[in-house]
Amino acid sequence: MTLSILYFGMIAEGVGQSFETWQMPEPLTAGQLKAQLLEKYPVLRDRKFQLAVNHQLADEALPIPPQAEIALLPPFAGG
């Protein structure tokens, strides 16, 4: 399956891009994806972020649907 991964704010700054696609050989949960992201981008270990899957905040047990849009969201600052 192909995942679109979006990075925002200080997370985009940390990983040096705002968008990429990942080919995943087999299904995984949000928690498993988060672990892979931390492995690829160690800078994320020191930064707070939440994972959204298809525009909804996801807990770690959530199975990621095929073709999902994943977003790494740093702390919100609206207002």
Add this chain to the structure above:
Amino acid sequence: MSSKTPKKVFVEGPISPAFISDSIAKHQSKTNIGAHAIFLGQIRADQKEEGVVTGIDYSAYPEMAEGVFHQIREAAFEKFELSCMHIYHSLGLVPVGEISLFVFVSSPHRRPTFEALEYIVEEIKAKVPIFGKELLGDSGAFAWKENS
């Protein structure tokens, strides 16, 4: 006014006093309204280690933010006796002293406007994926804002 109508929330740059006054004027024909309450978020010149905040550069995850704004609107109409509600938030650079958030609620009576306004502003701060880069001094330094 239907609460189902999708609303455009984001505006580029600061929200001008003229825009706010136009918005107030548009309600003169809605004669069932007896009370309005307005919240304006203004950029504050906080002193940070690297310098004084001169502005905030806002960005967002618009596709998700629009959905969250919609949920907040629906919940507010559900909880409070409101005639109408308008929410505007800036994207891009908003200099210090200018307005980045404009929330405008109207009701036949005052009490629901006070309660709804606080509810809506707190929900926006906690739940909408908006990000803010605080620009510091004139050296190009910046810090990422985080709502508490």
